[in-house]
Amino acid sequence: MKLLKDRILKDGKCFPGGILKVDKFINHQLDPNLMKQIAVELIRRYASSDINKILTVEASGIAPAIMMGFLLDLPVVFAKKKKPSTMGDMLSTTVFSFTKQREYHMVISKEYLQPTDKVLFIDDFLAYGNAAKGIIDLCKQSGAELVGMGFIIEKAFQKGREVIEKEGIRCESLAIIDSLDNCEIKLREE
Template sequence: MELLKQRIMQDGRCYPGGILKVDSFINHQMDPMLMYKIGEEFIKRFSNENINKIVTIEASGIAPAIMVGYIMQLPVVFVKKKKPKTMENMLTTVVHSFTKDRDYTVCISNNFLTPDDRILFIDDFLAFGNAALGIVDLAKQSGAHIAGMGFIIEKAFQDGGNVLRKMGIHVESLAIIDSLDDCKITIR
């Protein structure tokens, strides 16, 4: 997706340790027109999948997931990082955050993730694949089928994409970063 790649090169910032900041247009301040184009691109890439629900994990995946759900006219469910006291029929798994270097117990009600669901998981970043593997675990617990996983940005050098693809999951990344060595952004 050329528009996204241009924006990463223009406004993305690199930090030591393989961190790419895109907080001025994706995950803190958002560009809604870019998000809409991102939603359209995901829909194109997953058009052959029979999807009936969009799933994401809070918080940065919510905006692109809502765009996809809005355009496809499908419900959007987000996996929560804090267990609400009122959640019924809770499924949980542990996810490690690369950016924050901590583990989260994430949860979703199996009222909203069922064996009838063919889900498209949408998130902002794919690095080591920890959040995505958490979704795989939650889908397994609920009996839901993962029709695909879409990521705005994949950091190919951190191998999460390879792990998911080897599992047979249809993965689409709109921009693939091959390297952040010496804080130079190299996009495939």
């Protein structure tokens, strides 16, 4: 997706340790029009799939997910990273965050992820695939069908795609980064 790649090169900032900061337009300040374009491109890629729900995880996945849900007229569910005090029966899994170097719980109310659901999972980054692994587990627990996963940015050198494709799940990323070595952003040509 050219618009996105150009924006990453313009406004993305690289930090040692394979960190790409995109907080000017994706995960702190958001560019709503870019979010809409991202949603449109993900819709195009999953056009032939039968989906009845968009799934994401708080907080940075919510903006692209709600845009997709709006354009497709589908409900959106976001997994929470803490168990709310009022949540009833829930599905829960443990996820290791590489960025934060700690584990957290990812929870979804059983009411909003059902065996009849065909879900598309959306998130801002695919890195090591730990959040993706958590979502795959929650979908298995619920009996919902995980039709595919869509990411804004994939850091290919962190191999998260292998986690997803090993499970036979389709994975789409709108910008694939092959390397951040020497703080230089190397985007894959498509």
